[in-house]
Amino acid sequence: MLIHVNQEDRQFHLTNGQVSYIFHVMKNGQLGHLYYGKALHHREDFSHLQTYDVPTGATTHVYADDPAFGLETLRQEYPAYGNSDFREPAISVSNTTANHAPNFKYDSYQLVDGKPRLEGLPATYTEDNQDASTLQIILKNEFLQAELTLNYTIFLDMPVITRSASLKNESQEELVIDRLMGASLDLPDKDFLFTHLAGAWSRERHVKERILETGIQSISSLRGASSHHHNPFLALKRPEATEHTGEVYGFNFIYSSNFLMQIEVDHYDTARLMVGIHPFGFKWNLKPNVSFQTPEVVMVYSDQGLNGMSQAFHSLYRKHLVQAQWKKAVRPILINNWEATYFDFTEEKLVNIAKSASELGIELLVLDDGWFGKRNDDTSSLGDWHVDLDKLPGGLESLAQKISATGMKFGLWFEPEMISPNSDLFSEHPDWAVGVPGQHYTLGRNQLVLDFSRPDIVDYLYEKMSDIIKKTNLAYIKWDMNRNITEAFSQKLAVHQQGEFFHRYILGVYDLYERLTREFPHVLFESCAGGGGRFDPGMMYYAPQAWTSDDTDAIERLKIQYGTSFAYPVYSMGSHVSAVPNHQTLRTTPLATRANTAYFGTFGYELDPVKLTEEERAEIKEQVAFYKKHRGLIRDGQFYRLLSPFSNNETAWMVVSKDQSEALIGWYKVLATPNPKKQQTLRLSGLAESKMYKVAGSERTYYGDELMNVGLPLPTEFNGVNGRSSERGGDFQSQVFYLQKTGGR
Numbered sequence: 001m002l003i004h005v006n007q008e009d010r011q012f013h014l015t016n017g018q019v020s021y022i023f024h025v026m027k028n029g030q031l032g033h034l035y036y037g038k039a040l041h042h043r044e045d046f047s048h049l050q051t052y053d054v055p056t057g058a059t060t061h062v063y064a065d066d067p068a069f070g071l072e073t074l075r076q077e078y079p080a081y082g083n084s085d086f087r088e089p090a091i092s093v094s095n096t097t098a099n100h101a102p103n104f105k106y107d108s109y110q111l112v113d114g115k116p117r118l119e120g121l122p123a124t125y126t127e128d129n130q131d132a133s134t135l136q137i138i139l140k141n142e143f144l145q146a147e148l149t150l151n152y153t154i155f156l157d158m159p160v161i162t163r164s165a166s167l168k169n170e171s172q173e174e175l176v177i178d179r180l181m182g183a184s185l186d187l188p189d190k191d192f193l194f195t196h197l198a199g200a201w202s203r204e205r206h207v208k209e210r211i212l213e214t215g216i217q218s219i220s221s222l223r224g225a226s227s228h229h230h231n232p233f234l235a236l237k238r239p240e241a242t243e244h245t246g247e248v249y250g251f252n253f254i255y256s257s258n259f260l261m262q263i264e265v266d267h268y269d270t271a272r273l274m275v276g277i278h279p280f281g282f283k284w285n286l287k288p289n290v291s292f293q294t295p296e297v298v299m300v301y302s303d304q305g306l307n308g309m310s311q312a313f314h315s316l317y318r319k320h321l322v323q324a325q326w327k328k329a330v331r332p333i334l335i336n337n338w339e340a341t342y343f344d345f346t347e348e349k350l351v352n353i354a355k356s357a358s359e360l361g362i363e364l365l366v367l368d369d370g371w372f373g374k375r376n377d378d379t380s381s382l383g384d385w386h387v388d389l390d391k392l393p394g395g396l397e398s399l400a401q402k403i404s405a406t407g408m409k410f411g412l413w414f415e416p417e418m419i420s421p422n423s424d425l426f427s428e429h430p431d432w433a434v435g436v437p438g439q440h441y442t443l444g445r446n447q448l449v450l451d452f453s454r455p456d457i458v459d460y461l462y463e464k465m466s467d468i469i470k471k472t473n474l475a476y477i478k479w480d481m482n483r484n485i486t487e488a489f490s491q492k493l494a495v496h497q498q499g500e501f502f503h504r505y506i507l508g509v510y511d512l513y514e515r516l517t518r519e520f521p522h523v524l525f526e527s528c529a530g531g532g533g534r535f536d537p538g539m540m541y542y543a544p545q546a547w548t549s550d551d552t553d554a555i556e557r558l559k560i561q562y563g564t565s566f567a568y569p570v571y572s573m574g575s576h577v578s579a580v581p582n583h584q585t586l587r588t589t590p591l592a593t594r595a596n597t598a599y600f601g602t603f604g605y606e607l608d609p610v611k612l613t614e615e616e617r618a619e620i621k622e623q624v625a626f627y628k629k630h631r632g633l634i635r636d637g638q639f640y641r642l643l644s645p646f647s648n649n650e651t652a653w654m655v656v657s658k659d660q661s662e663a664l665i666g667w668y669k670v671l672a673t674p675n676p677k678k679q680q681t682l683r684l685s686g687l688a689e690s691k692m693y694k695v696a697g698s699e700r701t702y703y704g705d706e707l708m709n710v711g712l713p714l715p716t717e718f719n720g721v722n723g724r725s726s727e728r729g730g731d732f733q734s735q736v737f738y739l740q741k742t743g744g745r
């Protein structure tokens with residue numbers, strides 16, 4: 001049993017032996033939070049966990065005869081504003097006679113096996129009802145005549161709870177929702193580091209950490225995409241916690257648009273976390289008998305440090321978020337022509353790339369931007385989804401056949417949500433662009449955004465894309481999104497409905513994804529937004545891999561992939577070997593280091609194979625064979641971060657198979673050390689102590705406990721030119737080690 005209900009005392013305990021989440025109905029009918037953390041023994045009554053910080057001085061209390069009962073200091077489950085709690089609320093709804101009507105009171109509960117789907121939204125799911133249990137708490141607001149449902153799902157074998165809320169209008173008039181967060185959580189203290197992933201184009205998801213202090217701290221997006229700048233991920237980490245030990249709470253929002261993750265620390269150090277759609281500019285008109293469902297919040301508790309937290313996210317997403325057909329499928333090693341040709345390609349060039357790549361063992365060619373309309377640079381044609389016959393005279397069908405004749409699969413780039421002012425589509429339908437008619441339209445990369453809040457526009461894109469998928473037998477689509485949304489305004493929504501625009505827009509994006517992935521389940525989608533500008537679990541539900549960053553430099557990728565792994569499985573990260581000097585940094589790194597970094601992701605190439613030397617081709621052939629041998633392990637194994645690029649000159653990480661019989665370790669050193677220590681070792685993680693492992697390429701064997709406590713000996717570094725041989729040297733060194741069990745238990 002995963003959910004215990006004490007009906008008499010109206011208490012709820014969700015526990016799976018790894019975590020406990022406990023709350024109850026308070027005497028005023030609202031929900032009070034009691035505990036969230038490491039699993040506790042179940043007992044019938046938890047009311048002793050209710051603590052009162054009896055406020056002194058100027059304060060408010062709900063009952064005249066109980067001065068201790070003030071919501072100002074009580075820990076709550078889904079707080080409202082206006083009835084003695086002065087902190088920011090989770091909900092704010094009004095009708096024509098009152099605003100913030102706060103009194104949502106407990107009505108009933110319901111238990112559901114497994115996890116119900118969230119209508120129109122990406123969310124975690126169960127294929128087998130045994131894998132999770134869901135508790136739905138129903139609260140009623142008599143004044144508004146509205147019903148609030150709080151959903152809590154606890155998963156069987158992972159330290160994960162997911163939450164969401166939905167509000168139903170049971171009155172005869174329209175209600176206005178100003179704020180409806182996915183989850184709110186009042187933690188009893190503030191002794192945490194606020195850890196998050198921040199960045200910008202080409203340097204996404206760098207790990208940032210700051211001390212949690214009194215007042216409000218937040219990360220957010222108001223860009224119409226989850227953004228390069230702040231990922232919808234947040235961890236609260238005890239100051240003493242490390243990658244391997246200590247307490248960490250992790251939160252991730254399954255949403256791809258405007259979000260807010262906020263913590264408000266009050267005067268008694270209670271830390272209120274709030275995750276949801278960003279309330280700024282949001283206003284939803286809820287018609288009678290209609291419900292509004294929030295996106296889902298994932299909450300992970302780990303007592304095994306940051307790695308424990310990440311592993312829980314990875315397991316959840318691999319098993320309960322990625323669509324069923326991609327969970328175990330082997331994803332193709334691809335070559336993308338973007339950095340090889342940019343807009344300058346012909347059919348012949350592409351076929352030559354495909355032939356040459358096929359000889360190397362690469363499995364799929366992706367034709368990137370520039371195949372449609374008259375697009376020879378980024379100033380035109382988005383929206384004109386018909387092939388450019390000047391570049392591809394035989395059309396896409398002929399190209400697809402020729403690619404297929406080389407033994408490669410064929411994939412295509414789209415940017416469905418965009419429209420160029422210089423396009424046939426814009427001449428025909430200027431009102432399809434997002435913007436206020438007659439006002440200035442801000443450009444981003446010379447383009448405007450299509451109004452995906454309109455179902456007719458989504459239908460149009462569906463027709464265009466599905467037609468091309470069928471005609472060219474596409475195996476893969478890269479779905480790009482290269483600018484954020486400004487002048488957020490739909491010409492089809494009334495002025496008082498414009499606060500619905502952003503959410504309706506992303507629902508349109510999800511709808512198109514839903515229809516295409518349902519009709520073409522064999523097409524692999526890779527999401528992209530100018531690199532990693534929409535790398536979030538909402539997208540992952542439809543597209544099991546995402547282009548991690550436009551930055552393909554191996555050294556920059558150490559930070560980007562390290563940070564991304566905090567929440568997302570390595571097999572979801574598109575990571576490619578590109579040419580040197582690198583196009584984003586002008587840095588020249590060894591081919592081996594470029595591959596050694598890219599192996600820890602969904603592997604591919606972003607270069608012109610025709611221009612490679614014979615030596616390079618031989619090396620790449622080996623890389624491709626190596627990845628094919630290990631990609632099952634990379635997909636299913638347990639990932640451990642070992643050394644952080646944010647605090648070291650060295651980075652290391654590893655993947656261990658579930659049965660601990662094999663492991664792949666990546667070790668990278670950015671700058672060479674003169675006169676370095678000769679006997680360097682790297683301490684590993686996650687191995688079986690009593691299993692004996694052999695290091696591929698050497699005769700050495702070690703017990704798991706040796707490798708974890710003493711360490712794996714690294715090859716000797718020697719930086720010199722005086723004739724002495726060295727195993728490694730120079731800047732940007734790296735090595736990948738493969739361990740396999742040879743004995744022991």
Ligand code: DGJ
Nearest residue numbers: 338368369528530531550
């Ligand atoms: C941005 C993407 O991240 C790149 O990989 C490439 O597809 C370009 N857009 C094409 O315009």
